[in-house]
Structures are given as C-alpha cells and as structure tokens.
Amino acid sequence: MTSAPATLHLQAAEVDLPGGVNALLPHTDPSGVWVREGEGLIGLGAAASATATGPRRFAELAAFWESVAVAEADFGAESSVETDTTPESGISSSGAGLLTGFVSVTFSADSSYASHLVVPEVLIRHDDAATTLITATGEPEPLSETLARHGLELGEVGALPQLLPSGPALSLPATALKPGTQSERQHLSAVSAGLSAIAQGTVEKLVLARDVVVSAEAPLPLGAVLARLAQAYPQTWTYRVGEVLGATPEMLVRVRGAQLSSRVLAGTISRRDDAAGLVGDAKQHREHDLAVQSLLNGLGPLTESLQSPADPGVLELPNVYHLVSDVSGRLAADPSGRLPGPLQVAEAAHPTAAVCGTPSAAAAQLITQLEAMDRGPYAGPVGWLDAAGNADFGIALRGGLLEDESTIRICAGGGIVEGSEPESELAETEIKLTPMLGALGL
Numbered sequence: 001m002t003s004a005p006a007t008l009h010l011q012a013a014e015v016d017l018p019g020g021v022n023a024l025l026p027h028t029d030p031s032g033v034w035v036r037e038g039e040g041l042i043g044l045g046a047a048a049s050a051t052a053t054g055p056r057r058f059a060e061l062a063a064f065w066e067s068v069a070v071a072e073a074d075f076g077a078e079s080s081v082e083t084d085t086t087p088e089s090g091i092s093s094s095g096a097g098l099l100t101g102f103v104s105v106t107f108s109a110d111s112s113y114a115s116h117l118v119v120p121e122v123l124i125r126h127d128d129a130a131t132t133l134i135t136a137t138g139e140p141e142p143l144s145e146t147l148a149r150h151g152l153e154l155g156e157v158g159a160l161p162q163l164l165p166s167g168p169a170l171s172l173p174a175t176a177l178k179p180g181t182q183s184e185r186q187h188l189s190a191v192s193a194g195l196s197a198i199a200q201g202t203v204e205k206l207v208l209a210r211d212v213v214v215s216a217e218a219p220l221p222l223g224a225v226l227a228r229l230a231q232a233y234p235q236t237w238t239y240r241v242g243e244v245l246g247a248t249p250e251m252l253v254r255v256r257g258a259q260l261s262s263r264v265l266a267g268t269i270s271r272r273d274d275a276a277g278l279v280g281d282a283k284q285h286r287e288h289d290l291a292v293q294s295l296l297n298g299l300g301p302l303t304e305s306l307q308s309p310a311d312p313g314v315l316e317l318p319n320v321y322h323l324v325s326d327v328s329g330r331l332a333a334d335p336s337g338r339l340p341g342p343l344q345v346a347e348a349a350h351p352t353a354a355v356c357g358t359p360s361a362a363a364a365q366l367i368t369q370l371e372a373m374d375r376g377p378y379a380g381p382v383g384w385l386d387a388a389g390n391a392d393f394g395i396a397l398r399g400g401l402l403e404d405e406s407t408i409r410i411c412a413g414g415g416i417v418e419g420s421e422p423e424s425e426l427a428e429t430e431i432k433l434t435p436m437l438g439a440l441g442l
C-alpha cells in the first residue's frame with residue numbers, strides 16, 4: 001500500500017539547532033528517528049509512505065523507493081548544503097540525493113505487522129559539522145508553513161536561523177508493567193525445548209525471545225521516550241519507524257556507496273559480571289561465530305570483498321557486555337556497473353544468527369513454534385536510506401512495538417547453543433529489557 005504524490009518538492013537550509021537532537025526530541029512526535037551520540041536524523045510527518053507484507057516486502061519497499069520522484073530542489077542561499085557525500089555521517093548532501101526515507105522491515109515474512117518506508121515531510125539532519133533542515137512536500141510551500149505543521153519555527157538570532165520547537169517538552173505519564181505473551185515459566189520451557197532441538201541436531205543455534213507489556217495512563221510521548229533512550233544509551237542507535245522504537249547496539253548493514261560495514265553482536269553477560277568471563281567462554285564464542293558466519297554467508301554473493309576480524313572484541317554498554325565483530329567489505333557491481341540497492345543488501349543479510357539461528361530456516365520454524373508470538377518488526381532491519389544509495393540498517397533490538405498510543409510491547413531474546421542454561425537465558429532477557437523499561441519510567 002503506498003501513499004505518495006507524483007512528485008515531491010524538496011527544500012533544504014542550514015540551521016542552528018540549540019541543544020542538539022536530544023534536546024529537540026521531547027518536543028516532537030517523530031515519524032522517523034536514527035540518532036547516536038547526539039548525531040543523526042529526526043523525521044516528522046510523512047510526505048510519502050508505503051507498507052508491505054509477505055515474502056516480497058523488501059522488494060516492494062525498494063520498488064516504491066525507486067518510484068518516489070523529486071520535482072525540484074531549492075537549496076536556498078546556503079551553498080554549503082550542496083556538498084558531496086560525507087563518508088562518516090554518510091548522509092548525502094547533493095540535490096535529489098537529499099531525499100531520505102526511514103525503513104522498518106518485519107522479522108518474518110509471515111508477520112501480521114506491516115513493513116514501512118516513510119519519507120518524512122521534515123527531516124532534521126544533525127552532525128558535529130552542521131544541522132540541515134530538509135522538507136519534502138507534495139506542493140511547493142513556504143518553509144515556515146511546513147515547519148509549523150510539526151510544531152517547529154525558525155528563530156531570527158545569529159548567523160543561521162535557529163530551529164526551535166513551538167510547544168513544550170512532553171513528559172512521561174505513569175506507566176505499569178504487565179505480563180506478555182508468555183510467562184517467565186513458559187519462556188524457561190521454550191528454552192528447554194530449544195535445547196532439546198539442539199541436542200537432536202535440528203539446529204545448532206537458536207535465538208528465543210519473549211515480551212512484556214507496558215501500559216501508560218495517557219498517550220506515550222514518543223519523542224520524550226526516545227530522548228531518554230538516546231541519553232542513557234548514547235553508544236547505540238536510537239530508532240523509531242512505524243510501530244517500532246528502541247536503542248539498538250547492532251548494525252545489520254551500513255552502506256556508503258560501494259562500502260559496506262556491519263557490527264555483529266552475539267554473546268552477552270551482565271555488566272555486573274567480569275568481562276573476562278565473556279572473553280574466555282567457549283560457548284559464547286560459538287554463539288558469536290555462528291552469527292558472524294551467517295552474515296558472511298548472506299552478504300557473500302553481493303560483495304567483491306568481505307572481512308571479519310579473527311577474534312571478536314568486547315562492546316561495553318551500560319547494562320551488558322557483548323562480544324562484537326565489525327565486518328567490512330565492498331559491494332560488487334553488476335555488468336552494467338549498478339550496485340545492489342540498500343534494501344537488497346539488507347534482505348540478503350537478514351536474518352543473521354544473532355536473531356534467528358543456524359541453520360536459519362529450521363531456527364525460524366522453531367521460533368514461530370516456541371515463542372508463540374508475532375515478532376513483528378522486533379529483530380528486523382530498521383534505519384534509513386537516501387537517494388544517493390547510502391543507508392544504515394540496524395537490527396531492531398532493545399526495543400518495543402506500539403500496540404496503541406498508550407501500550408507498548410517490549411521484546412528481548414538471547415541465543416542458545418549446546419550448554420546454555422534456561423535460568424541464565426531468562427536472566428539475560430531481563431537485562432536486555434532494561435533500556436526500554438527505563439525509558440518508560442520503570
């Protein structure tokens with residue numbers, strides 16, 4: 001299902017963003033967010049959008065993205081907006097390449113949730129060098145009118161206009177924790193059943209998740225929730241697209257032209273434990289190696305080179321230590337010189353054994369059977385892409401799914417291999433739920 005005018009009119013301007021993205025977020029109701037260490041993207045409203053379901057959901061969103069046309073681009077007097085792609089922030093800055101969409105794709109092709117692509121009406125792009133405001137509208141209109149629709153205005157102070165919220169920062173209503181699809185006991189049984197499947201040789205690794213529900217006394221101010229996540233977990237990518245929001249430490253694929261990179265995580269202990277225990281644990285390494293291998297297998301056919309480190313490192317987050325491997329490579333062009341599109345790359349990589357298992361098809365079947373819930377966008381690709389061929393797709397972890405405006409279902413899982421113990425797996429999900437619970441005031 002798509003909703004798009006025949007052509008979009010883009011305007012861009014450099015602005016000053018006092019306080020940065022984290023200060024702006026609580027004043028907004030964003031349609032798309034991708035923020036890390038105070039830099040990134042905030043999208044407001046939708047100038048064009050598409051949803052897709054089923055096994056062709058990646059291809060359908062890619063076809064929609066190809067179809068979005070840009071009529072003209074007005075970059076004002078700010079010539080510095082029209083620079084080349086900056087490889088680090090990776091966000092293209094030239095002409096129609098400014099067109100940016102936020103994407104969330106469901107974990108499973110069978111999900112009853114939709115996958116989404118949203119081109120925001122207002123995009124705020126902030127990095128340490130500059131803040132760029134990009135609007136996309138069906139009809140040309142003054143910038144101030146587009147901004148006013150989303151509670152923003154331009155102040156007149158200083159060399160650059162200041163982008164300011166016109167409304168107050170929203171605060172959290174009271175929230176309460178409720179049971180999810182499975183009780184803790186049922187999750188323990190699911191993990192035991194998974195371990196039996198591993199013992200029988202059906203799978204070598206399986207990732208099993210559970211959910212809990214948080215309900216609020218009033219509609220959740222999502223901008224405020226996201227700002228709390230971004231502040232508490234600055235090393236992760238704080239995201240929101242469609243129903244899903246969270247703060248993920250895992251990068252499925254980052255595309256910068258032909259350059260590709262991924263951050264694979266698998267193998268976890270609590271920050272209360274000693275990181276040496278993680279580094280020296282053969283079981284955690286097996287779990288990790290299978291996740292790296294699945295990514296290499298998925299991306300191999302699309303790349304001309306792909307490297308993973310010989311040994312994983314340790315990523316330190318406020319709640320956990322993870323084993324981490326940063327993979328890098330180059331996409332292979334087809335005979336006509338065309339590179340695979342970012343959604344095609346994400347589809348090839350998804351699902352890795354960090355969120356599904358090995359072998360993938362058998363693990364996916366067991367997940368459906370044992371979790372007894374629809375993962376929706378949890379553990380699926382989430383992020384953004386631009387018309388210059390750049391993209392960041394993280395894996396939607398440490399997040400929740402909006403069930404309605406005051407209810408959110410938070411999911412967390414863990415990988416199991418031979419030797420895993422149900423009680424420690426349950427404890428691991430507990431720790432992985434903490435970022436979202438904390439952001440919701442629990």
Ligand SMILES: C=C(O[C@H]1C=CC=C(C(=O)O)[C@@H]1O)C(=O)O
Binds near residue numbers: 265266322354
């Ligand atoms: C499945 C999740 O985490 C994955 C990512 C990092 C470490 C993981 C682990 O050690 O099991 C999981 O593979 C989750 O957070 O819900």
